[in-house]
Amino acid sequence: MIQKNPLVQLIRKIEKKDIPDIKEILERSNNFNAEEIECALDLINIYFNDPSQKDYEFLCCEHDNRVIGYTCYGPTPLTKGTFDLYWICVGPEFHNLGIGARLLMEAEKSILDSNGRIVIVETSSQEKYLSVVSFYKRNKYSVAAVIKDFYCEGDSKIIFLKRLIP
Amino acid sequence: MIQKNPLVQLIRKIEKKDIPDIKEILERSNNFNAEEIECALDLINIYFNDPSQKDYEFLCCEHDNRVIGYTCYGPTPLTKGTFDLYWICVGPEFHNLGIGARLLMEAEKSILDSNGRIVIVETSSQEKYLSVVSFYKRNKYSVAAVIKDFYCEGDSKIIFLKRLIP
Numbered sequence: 434m435i436q437k438n439p440l441v442q443l444i445r446k447i448e449k450k451d452i453p454d455i456k457e458i459l460e461r462s463n464n465f466n467a468e469e470i471e472c473a474l475d476l477i478n479i480y481f482n483d484p485s486q487k488d489y490e491f492l493c494c495e496h497d498n499r500v501i502g503y504t505c506y507g508p509t510p511l512t513k514g515t516f517d518l519y520w521i522c523v524g525p526e527f528h529n530l531g532i533g534a535r536l537l538m539e540a541e542k543s544i545l546d547s548n549g550r551i552v553i554v555e556t557s558s559q560e561k562y563l564s565v566v567s568f569y570k571r572n573k574y575s576v577a578a579v580i581k582d583f584y585c586e587g588d589s590k591i592i593f594l595k596r597l598i599p
Numbered sequence: 600m601i602q603k604n605p606l607v608q609l610i611r612k613i614e615k616k617d618i619p620d621i622k623e624i625l626e627r628s629n630n631f632n633a634e635e636i637e638c639a640l641d642l643i644n645i646y647f648n649d650p651s652q653k654d655y656e657f658l659c660c661e662h663d664n665r666v667i668g669y670t671c672y673g674p675t676p677l678t679k680g681t682f683d684l685y686w687i688c689v690g691p692e693f694h695n696l697g698i699g700a701r702l703l704m705e706a707e708k709s710i711l712d713s714n715g716r717i718v719i720v721e722t723s724s725q726e727k728y729l730s731v732v733s734f735y736k737r738n739k740y741s742v743a744a745v746i747k748d749f750y751c752e753g754d755s756k757i758i759f760l761k762r763l764i765p
Contacts, residue, residue, distance in 0.1 A: 469677055511635055513751040551748065578744030578758065582717065585679040592744065 444539045447491040449481055454500035458524045473520050476505055492539050494532050501527045504536040514550035537572055545597050558589035569593045610705045613657040613669060615647055620666035624690045639686050642671055658705050660698050667693045670702045680716035703738055711763050724755040735759045
């Protein structure tokens, strides 16, 4: 039985050996389609293959010698102090344990350390993302904009925003 | 003396030889800082160096054997039918001749041909971009959202949107 928040100490940067675990988490999640998973893995490849890149940072949560959740974020190009949170994903059997919130909090801390002021998260208005929307609201993100029919007809983009307090 | 809209027939795809002209237009414009110009030129390099890329398309306006304006646009990743208009720039001495509007119209036609439904343009709220804001409004773009302090404190992002009519 996993207790609430037992994994707090295991938040760390990702390593190359974590890629298969992350791929599995993404695939077992019902939140991402094949194109989105490919895009998520592309960012990880950029991270490991281009040491000069500064666009993407990754944190993961390790439990029992494997990665059970991760997040990807980075400075928004052409801005000063705005960051995008691109992905956050926790293995389905580890939901409702506060792992996502902990990953988010650590990402926000790291963003603050990089002089970040604002975090932006974009998500879909589809009903299956209701728990995602509720997750960001619970974590003090507010809706900055809704772009109607952005992803496709009937599927709008919700832009969440949080101003970080140093 | 250049007459209104004399260059309509000279809208075409960019070629490698146009790069110096485009660089010069970007540099002589007061709308872009060094980082933005570098970003604009990066996209052109991706376009010419990676034949498999489908993220960026370019149109330019040629006059008197040189390029006097160009635009860059492409499908927004992970969407069906949404396109970003990334850059549109016309040499300062060729402003107010309808060249920007013509480039925009041709980009929209090409987007429609690729089953595009929506065009998104992002610009800054800074006073020096007032003419840019007015340009998009004149061309039937409406403000879909404003993200306060996005670029930096006091400099918000305005997201313009146009639904294309087939």
